[in-house]
Amino acid sequence: MQNQRVVSSAVTLRPARAADARQMAAMSRDLIEAGLPWRYHTVHMLRLMGDDETIALVAHDHAGVQGFTVMQFGDERAHLVLLAVRPQQQRRGIGRRLVEWLLASARVAGIAAVQLELRADNPAAYRFYLGLGFDDLQLLPGYYDGLIAARRMRLTLREPAGGEGGG
Template identity: 55%
Template structure:
C-alpha cells in the first residue's frame, strides 16, 4: 500500500543518522561513482555550524534527507534523496521547500547544486521547484561523468537589504 505523505515528519539530523544518510547517498546518488559521502563525512557535515542536515522520517524510519551548506550570500544543496518507496509522494518537494524557506529567512540570494546530467528525473524535480539549468561540467564526477549545475534565485543579490542595527543593550 502506498505511504501517505502526512505520516512523514521533518526534523534536523542527529549524530546517529550519519550511517543511514551515508548509505542512502551511496545507493541513490553516488551509485557507480564510488562512495565519497562516507559516514564520517556526513557526521562532519552534521557538526558544521553552516550546514543543515534535514531528515524526513516515518514512524522512526529515515525515509529521506537533504544536506545544504549556507554561505553568506549563497547556499549549496550538496545532497537530497528520498527512498524509492517514498518517491513521487511530495516528500522531496516538502524538504526542498523547507530548505528554501530557511535560506530565504537567512537572507540567502541563491541556491546552487550539481547533479548527474543523466539524472533526468531529478532535473525535472528541480525544474518543478523553480531551479534553472546554468552549465554543464564535463568530467565533474571522477573525470568520467558530466554534471549539470542548477540554481534558484531567491532575491536579487543587488537589492538593498532592510536597515538593521545591533540593538543597544541599554534600550532593550
C-alpha cells in the same frame, strides 16, 4: 492515490541527528553516488551535521529515514549538497517538502541564490529541480570523477547585494 497521501503525511521532517548518519550515508552511496567512489560515508555525514554553516534535514517515519537533504550556507549563496529519497517513497512529495523547508530557511537567512549540481544522467531529478524553479546554468562534462557529467542549476531568491550576478 489517497493511500500515498496517508504514507506521505506519516513522514515528518526534523534536523538530522548523529544516529541518522549511517542511514544517510548508505542512501547517498546507493542513490546518489552509485557507480562513483563513495565520498559521503558516515564520518563525512557526521562532519557535515557538525558544521555550523550546514543544515542536514531528514524525513522519517516509524521505519527510519525515508529521505534527507544537506545544504551549506554562505553569506549570499547556499549550496544544496545532497538530496535523496528512498525509491519506494519517491513521488510522494517528500523531496519537495525537504527542499522547500531548506528554501524557506535560506530566505529567512537572506540568501540570494541556492545552487546545486546533479548528475546529468538523472532526468527525473532534473525535472524535479526545474519544477521547483531552478534554472539550468551549464553542463559540466566529467564533473563526477571524470566519469559522469553534471548539470549546475540555481534558484535565485533575491537580488544579491551590490547587484552582482549571483554566479
